[in-house]
Amino acid sequence: MLIEVKKLKHLPVASMQDEAQIGQVDQVLIHPETGELIGFLIKTGGWFSPKLALSSRDVTSYDYKGIVVRNQDSLVAIDEIQPFKSLLNRKDFWLDKEVITESGDKLGKVNNLIIDTDLEQLAKIHVGSTFGKELILDKAKIVEVTPRVVKVKDLANTNQAAIPEQALA
Numbered sequence: 001m002l003i004e005v006k007k008l009k010h011l012p013v014a015s016m017q018d019e020a021q022i023g024q025v026d027q028v029l030i031h032p033e034t035g036e037l038i039g040f041l042i043k044t045g046g047w048f049s050p051k052l053a054l055s056s057r058d059v060t061s062y063d064y065k066g067i068v069v070r071n072q073d074s075l076v077a078i079d080e081i082q083p084f085k086s087l088l089n090r091k092d093f094w095l096d097k098e099v100i101t102e103s104g105d106k107l108g109k110v111n112n113l114i115i116d117t118d119l120e121q122l123a124k125i126h127v128g129s130t131f132g133k134e135l136i137l138d139k140a141k142i143v144e145v146t147p148r149v150v151k152v153k154d155l156a157n158t159n160q161a162a163i164p165e166q167a168l169a
Contacts, residue, residue, distance in 0.1 A: 100149055
């Protein structure tokens, strides 16, 4: 299933065993170099409750209405899953990175991501600019990812053109 990261945020997380909501997605963690879906930071209570980690491998199903896990034990302290701890310490996230082409043209900034939940991988990036139309670029167009920039293949030199967001509506 393909789902936008912005639609995952704030979704409830439910336990099959407890037949109840056990939290809410606060943040989606995607590896900055590989595009692998690492997991989610989950809010479990009020303002002062610690956020817990949910590995994407512990998710049994995704839906536009929520995420389902086997039981509450799927939620663990952030320190218990090394990729979570290192990604959060790096503060290297996809959203708001500048997107440029190989030839240096600025396309805008990453304003959303599309995840393939079956593969647990980044599938596409949404690129928005102040004056232009939003583009949706396939992961295959990504050449390099740095802490500040996503470099993509030149749009004129590829067989697959970027998809304007309006064409998907």
